[in-house]
Amino acid sequence: MNKENFALSEKIVSAAYVRQGSQARRSHEQLIRHLLEQGKCPEEGWSESTIELFLNELAVMDSNNFLGNCGVGEREGRVASGLVARRHYRLIHGIGRSGDIAAVQPKAAGSSLLNKLTNSIVLDILKVAGVRSVASCFVVPMATGMSLTLCFLALRHQRPKARYIIWPRIDQKSCFKAMITAGYEPVVVENVLEGDELRTDLVTVERKIEELGAENILCVHSTTSCFAPRVPDRLEELSTMCTKHNIPHIVNNAYGVQSSKCMHLIQQGARVGRVDAFVQSLDKNFMVPVGGAIIAGFDEAFIQEISKMYPGRASASPSLDVLITLLTLGAKGYKKLLSERKEIYMLLAQELSTLASAHGERLLHTPHNPISLAMSLDGLQAESDKAVTQLGSMLFTRQVSGARVIPLGKEQTISGHTFRGFMSHSESYPCPYINVASAVGISKEDVTLCMKRLDKCLKALKKELNPSKSTSPVSQLSHEDTTD
Amino acid sequence: MNKENFALSEKIVSAAYVRQGSQARRSHEQLIRHLLEQGKCPEEGWSESTIELFLNELAVMDSNNFLGNCGVGEREGRVASGLVARRHYRLIHGIGRSGDIAAVQPKAAGSSLLNKLTNSIVLDILKVAGVRSVASCFVVPMATGMSLTLCFLALRHQRPKARYIIWPRIDQKSCFKAMITAGYEPVVVENVLEGDELRTDLVTVERKIEELGAENILCVHSTTSCFAPRVPDRLEELSTMCTKHNIPHIVNNAYGVQSSKCMHLIQQGARVGRVDAFVQSLDKNFMVPVGGAIIAGFDEAFIQEISKMYPGRASASPSLDVLITLLTLGAKGYKKLLSERKEIYMLLAQELSTLASAHGERLLHTPHNPISLAMSLDGLQAESDKAVTQLGSMLFTRQVSGARVIPLGKEQTISGHTFRGFMSHSESYPCPYINVASAVGISKEDVTLCMKRLDKCLKALKKELNPSKSTSPVSQLSHEDTTD
Amino acid sequence: MNKENFALSEKIVSAAYVRQGSQARRSHEQLIRHLLEQGKCPEEGWSESTIELFLNELAVMDSNNFLGNCGVGEREGRVASGLVARRHYRLIHGIGRSGDIAAVQPKAAGSSLLNKLTNSIVLDILKVAGVRSVASCFVVPMATGMSLTLCFLALRHQRPKARYIIWPRIDQKSCFKAMITAGYEPVVVENVLEGDELRTDLVTVERKIEELGAENILCVHSTTSCFAPRVPDRLEELSTMCTKHNIPHIVNNAYGVQSSKCMHLIQQGARVGRVDAFVQSLDKNFMVPVGGAIIAGFDEAFIQEISKMYPGRASASPSLDVLITLLTLGAKGYKKLLSERKEIYMLLAQELSTLASAHGERLLHTPHNPISLAMSLDGLQAESDKAVTQLGSMLFTRQVSGARVIPLGKEQTISGHTFRGFMSHSESYPCPYINVASAVGISKEDVTLCMKRLDKCLKALKKELNPSKSTSPVSQLSHEDTTD
C-alpha cells in the first residue's frame, strides 16, 4: 500500500498500529532495495512472504496484468487457465526478445527485471562458489547439452572453417550429442588410467590438435564433474594448450558448481590459459526442476554473443525457480548446503569403504573426484555374468535411486560412433563397479538407507547365486541403465 | 483412497455416504481412464479438482516423491524451496532422457506419462484445428525460433553439403536468426505486391533453387501467420516445388494453429507436395506462458529424428502448462475460443475500416491474412516525418499493447544482412501503416478500447501537428518497435 | 515497490517501461484507496491479482509477519505448518480482542483492517440487497443458530425477568435449539393454512403475549426464508405488535439476503415497527464455506452490545471468505447472481408444474415463498406408505442434492418438545410433498438435471409399486432427512 492508503487506514484502525504496519512493510522494501542496488544474492535468505510480495510486485509491472490494458497483438500474455496463471505468479511474457534472450521486453518490465536480477544473482553465486573472476553469465531454459550446442553454434561464426571438436571421453550421451547436434565431428580422446583414476590424456589431445590443424578445430570441450573413477579433466593444462594453439575452450561443468574443486579448476584454467565459456546445470546445482542451465564466461562480449544466438523469447520458468531458490536460501544457506555435501561425501566414502571390505570388494581410490565414488564388483562378476546387472535392477526396485552399476564390456553406438566399454569412460576398465554420489541436498539418511539396502542386495544376490539354494527371481527389470 | 481405506471410512462415518463418496471418486477416475485410453483432448473440459487430482497422482509416481526413496545420484529431483516444489506440483524431473527429449525416464514414471500424454493431446488438437493428416508431434521447451533451429540442425545430417535456406522474406528477427544460429545462409526472397498484399514470389524462389543447386539448399523455410499486409506464403505451390526439386520444406506456423486458414494451407501443402515439419508457438496459440513450441510433421520417423537431436533432458513446464490448459478447456472450449477469435476478427476489420474513413485513411485490403489487419497512415506521414512513430509511443503509453506502427524506409542490419523497409516485409511498401490483430483470447472490449484510444491519439496528434495550437509533448518514448 | 525501488529498477531495465509498470501499480492502489475511503463493495469486481496484492499487504501489517519481531507472549501468531500459513494468507491473529469481536488488535493492524472493512462492505451489500436503512452489522464466525443464541443472550441483560421466546413454528432444528441453548422456553405458535400456504398465526401470537405477560417474554423470534409451503412470517404485523407490547424482535433471515422479498419484509418491519436484529447465514447467501453469519440491525448501539457479548477473539476465516468473494464479484456481480436466481426460480416453478401434471400431482400454490417450491406426492402416498420416503433415498443416490421429501405424520421430539408432522411446519399438512429451491448460484443445468432424474425416479417407483412387475431394490438408504 502507498502512503495515501496507509493514511486512510489510520482512520479505520488505530494510527499507531497502522504506522507500525507501514514500518513493517518498509523492512520488506529494504530487502528488495538492497537486492536492486547490489544485484547480489542476499546473505540471509528471505521469508516466503517477502518473496511472494516481490514476485507479485514484478507481475503487476507486466502489461498482461495492467488493469486498463487492451491487447491487439498476437502475443499479449493472455492465459486461459487460472491454474497456469497462478503457478507462474502471472508472469507470462517469458524472458528476452526476438533478438536476444537477455534483452528487455517493453511489454513486460517485471519479467525483464526478473531476468536481469536472476542473471545478476547467479553471477554472484558463481563467484561465491569459487570462480571469482567470472565476468558474465545468463540463465537459459535449456538443459546443459542443448546449452553446450548453443555455445558451439556461437563459435561457428568465429571459426567458419572448423569441423572438429576435441573431447576427452566422458560416457554421457547428451554431451556427445551436443556436438553432433551442432554439426561437428567429435574427436574422442580416450582417458589414461592412473591408479584407479581415469584422467585426461594431454599428450593425445595435443597430438590431435597438431594432426587436424588448429584452424579446423572449433574448440576443446572438457568436463569437470563426472562419475568416478573418471575424474575432472586437467583444466589448467588444457586451458594453457588452448591459449597456445589459439583454440576456444568450452567447459562442461554440469554439476560442478556444488564442488569447490571443480570451481577452482575453472578459475585456475581461466587464470593460466583460456576458458571461453563454462556451462552448468541449474537443477543439479541448485535443487530446482530440470530444464535450465547457466552459460558463463570471463569475456562479457563473448557471453553476450551467445545470448544473442538464441532466436526468440524463452521460458522464464527456470529463471523464476532459481531466483526463488536463491532468495530463499540466501548465500549463507547455499554455502551451508555445499559444506554439508562435502561432509556427507566423506561419510559416504567411509561407509562405502567399510561395506566394500565386508563383501570382499574395495572402494576405488579416486581422490580427484570430489562428488562421485565407485566400489568394485569383482566378486559379483566372478559369480556370474548377469549378477552385476541384476544388482542394478534390485537397487532400483528397492527405491535406491541414482546408484549406477557398470558392467564390463558394454558396447554402444551413438550417432555413428561406437563406444567400447560404454558407461565406464574407458575401453577396458579393469573391473565392474557401482557408483554413488554425494550431490547437493543429500542427507545422512540417504547414505544410511543406501548402505543398508546395498548390503541386503549383495547378500541376497550371493544367496541366489549359490547353487545350494533355490533361485528366486530377484530382478524384475531387464537391465538397462536407469540413471542416465 | 483405495478400497481398503474406503472400507475403514465406512466405520467412521455412515457407510451409505462413504459409498457415494467412493462413487464420486470413480467418476474422476473415469475421466482419467478415458484420457489414458484415447490419448485425446477430452471433448468437455475438466474441473480444476479433477486436474489437480490427476497431477498429484502423476507426481506420486516420480521417485523424488517416493516416501522410502534414498537418492545417491547426482540428479535426484531434490528441491530446496517449497514454493518451487508446489508450483510444479512436485513434478521435478523434467521430460526426456539424455538421448531423446521424448524418452521415458526410469526415475519418473509420472513425468514421463505427462510428457507422452501432452504430446498425444497436442497431436489431437492439431488435427482438430485443421491439419487432419499430421502424423507426429512433440512439445519442446524452446520458443519457435530455437525450435526452427533444431529442425534445421536435424536436416544437416541428411544434407551435409547444403549451405543455404530459401526464405520468403518476413520481418521478424527470430525467424531470420533461427537460420543464422543453425549456421546457414538465408536466401531472402522479396515478396511481390498484389493489390495491398505482399505475397510469395514463386518465380524468384524457383530461380534461386536453380541458381544455387538443390543439393546446396538445406530447405525452403516458409511462413503462414504474419503481420498484414504480408499474407501467408503460397504453401501449396512451395510444397509442390519442394517435391519437384527434392528439397525439404519447413513451415513456420508461429501463431497459425488458431486460424483454420493457416492450418488448411499446411494440410494442403502436405497433400499436394512436401512439408517436412511445421513449427508453432505454444504461448501464441494456447494462451500459456512464453517458452514452448510444437514441432510437428507428417512423417513420424523424421519428427522422432528431430526429437533425438535435443541433447539432454528438458523443462516440463511448457508441457505442463499446455496440458493443464487443454484439459481445462476441452476440445469444445478450444474450438469455442477459435470461433470467437474469428468473429472478433470480423468486428475488428469493420471497426478499423470505420475509424480509417473518419481519419481519411483506409483499411488495407488483405483478405488472405486471417489474423492481422493494417490501416494506412498516409495522412499522418504527410503532416510530419516523426508523427508516425509518435503514434506508436502514444499508444504504448495509453496501454494499447500489440499495436505496431510501421514507418517508411526503416533500415536494419541483422547478422550482416541489411533489410530495407524493415518491419514492412518489403523494401518499399507504398505507405506507412498500423497493425492490429485478432488473436486467440482477444475480447470485444479489447477492440472497443483500442479503437477509442487510437481515435483519441490520432486526434491529439493532429492537434499537436497543427501549428495554430501550442505543442504539448505527447510522446514519452523515443521510437522503437515495442511489439517484437 | 516504493518510489525508491522503482527508481532503482529504472537503472536495470528501461526507465520508460518501469514507469509504465509503476503506473500500473498505481491503478491497483487506486482500487484499494477507493475501498478504504468508501468502505463499500466496489461496483466492479476486482481481479485475483488485485485481491491477492491487497491481502498480502494486509498480512505484512500483522506482527507475526514483521521481519524483526520478537515474541514473548502466549499468543504470537506463530504457525507450525506452511500449508496452514499460506491458506490464510499469513493472517493468523483472527479478529477482535478479548473484550469485543469488533475491536482493533494492537498486534494485528492488517487483520483489524480486514475485519472492519469486511463488516463495512457487508453492511453495504445488505443495503444493496434491500434493507436500505440497516445501521450496523458484523460478521461472526458462527452459524446462524449460534448467532441467534448470541442475540438472545445479549437481550437477557435487558430483560432479566424474561423466560419465554415467542416463535412461529418452522421445522428446522437449529433455530429451535438456538433458543434452548440460550436457556429460554420456546413458545411454539402453529402456523395457519391459507390455501396451500402456511402463514403466521398473528392472533395466537398476540394472545400468547397477553397470556404470558410482555415482561416475561424475551422476544419474538420470526423467520423469513423457509421451505414451502411455509412462507416468510408476516413481519410487518409482528414488528408492529412488538412495538405495541415493547417486546424485542429478532428475525432469522437465514438465506433471505438473496431474495428481495425477504429483505423488503425486514425493511418494512423496521419502518412500521420493531426489528432489533436480523441474522443471516454467510454460506447460504454469499456462496462461501459454512460457518459464518451476519448479525445486523437498525440501532448501532444494540448491535455493538451483541458484538461485545462474544467473549474472546474469533476466527477471521469466514470474514476473509466473504471479503474475497464480494471483492471478486463486485456489487454488480452479486446483483447479477441475485437476478439469475430469480429467473431460475420462475423456470423451476414452471418445470416442476409441468412435471407434476405429467405424474398426476400438482405444484403447491405458494406465491409468498420466493425461494422454495413444493410439489404434492399424493399419488405416491396412495400407492404405499414407504414410497414417499423411498423417493428421497432414490434422489440422494442419484446425486440430486437438496431435494427434500416430506412424508405425512412424522413425529420428533427435540429438547423435550414434541413436534407432530415434523418437517412440514404443521401438525397435519394435507399432503406429502417434495421441496426444491432456487438458491443463489443455482444453474439452469441443475434444474434440467433435477427434473430429468425426478421424473425417472417417479416412473421407476411406480413400476416397482405395481404388483405386475418384479420389485427391484431401488432404495439403498434407510430413510432419513438428508437435507437438514
Added chain:
Amino acid sequence: MNKENFALSEKIVSAAYVRQGSQARRSHEQLIRHLLEQGKCPEEGWSESTIELFLNELAVMDSNNFLGNCGVGEREGRVASGLVARRHYRLIHGIGRSGDIAAVQPKAAGSSLLNKLTNSIVLDILKVAGVRSVASCFVVPMATGMSLTLCFLALRHQRPKARYIIWPRIDQKSCFKAMITAGYEPVVVENVLEGDELRTDLVTVERKIEELGAENILCVHSTTSCFAPRVPDRLEELSTMCTKHNIPHIVNNAYGVQSSKCMHLIQQGARVGRVDAFVQSLDKNFMVPVGGAIIAGFDEAFIQEISKMYPGRASASPSLDVLITLLTLGAKGYKKLLSERKEIYMLLAQELSTLASAHGERLLHTPHNPISLAMSLDGLQAESDKAVTQLGSMLFTRQVSGARVIPLGKEQTISGHTFRGFMSHSESYPCPYINVASAVGISKEDVTLCMKRLDKCLKALKKELNPSKSTSPVSQLSHEDTTD
C-alpha cells in the same frame, strides 16, 4: 489412480516404472489406512504431498465436488470465488448438522470424516500431553471464552436453579465475559499472596459455596495457564471440593496443553475429584490461526451433550488447520516442540534474572507457573508514575510483542464488576512488573532479541527520566494493554 488406470499407463510408459509408481502410491495409502484404523496422531509427521493427497481425497467425497451432482437445495456448497474454494481444499460444507456439531453430514462424507478424525487425533494428543484418562473431546470453531460459555449453557439444563459461578480471579476479560454472556453472576474469589505467587484461596471458595448454597452455584470455574505471578489454580483441592459439594467443575486450560504441569493438574483433579470439562485454545497450543478451541472431558455423555448444544453447522476451518498441523508435525514433532518450549523457559528465566540484577530489579519467584515469568519494575516506578507504562509503549514500538507491563493500581469495570489492581490478578500486588512467557514455538532468538531490546529500553528510560538530560519523546503510544 485406480488399478485400471495404472494398467493403461503401463501401455504408455514402461510397465516396470509404472509398477514402481503404483507401489509408491500405496505407501501414501498405507499412512492414510493407519490413520483411519487407529484414529491417532501418527508418530512421524507426514509430507505435504501425503497431506494434500489426503485432503483432495476427502474433498472428492463431498457432494459439491461430485461431477454429476445437481443441487436444488438452499445449501449446496457452491462457491463463488476460486480463491476461496482452493484455500479450503474445496471442503465447503463445514462440520456438523443442525442438531449437533459432531454429527455426520449426508451431503459431505469427506468433511464428516475430517471432523471425526480431527476430534480423534486431538483426543490422542491430549493424552500424549498428559491427560491420559480424557474420554472425549471435540474441536469447536469458537475461541476459548465462547467455548466456556457453551459449557455453562450446557450445565444450565442440569442446574436450572443455579445463578452463580465461583471463579478464582484471573484478570483476563474473556473468561469473565464468558460467564456474563451465559447469563450468570461471577463470584470473584481474590487470590492469596504466597511469597511472590498469587494462589487460589481455597478457604474463601468453600466459604462462598456454603454461603450461596451448592444448588445455586452452576459450577466452579478454575484456570490453569495464566500470567505470573498468578499461578495455576489448586486443581486437586478444587476438584475434591466440587465432588464433596456436588458442584460441576469447568477448567479454563487456555494455553495449558503445552505444559505438562497444567495437564498433570487436570489429570490429578479428575483422579481425585471432579472435572466436568476443560477447555483449551487451538491457536495458543497448536500454532494455528486464532478461532478454535477444544472442549474435553472425562465423561463422554456430558461432552456429547455440550456438542449438541451448538445449534447448527460450523466452520471446518479450525479443524482443518489443526488436522494439517498435527499430521505435519506428528506426535514426535509436537513433543519436540513441547520440550523445546520447556528448555527455553529455563533460558528465559535465567536471562531475565540476570537482566533484572543489572537493573536493580528481580525476577519474581513463581515456581508454580510453568510458562509465564515476571520481573519487578520497582526502580522504574520510583522514578516516575508514567515510566512503567512508557516502557510498555517503547517495547511495542520496538517490535517486542507479547511483553506485558503491569502498573500499580489500575482500576477497570467490566460488565458492572469493578476490578481493582486490574491486570495483576490482585487488588494490591506489592510491585509493578513486566511479564514475558515461553510459549510453544518460541525460539532462542526471540529470547535474545527481547532481552537486548528490554535492556536498551530500560537504559533509555533512565536517561530520559534523569533531569540532567534532555527529554526525548520515547513513547509513541498512549498507554493501553496491547497484549490482551
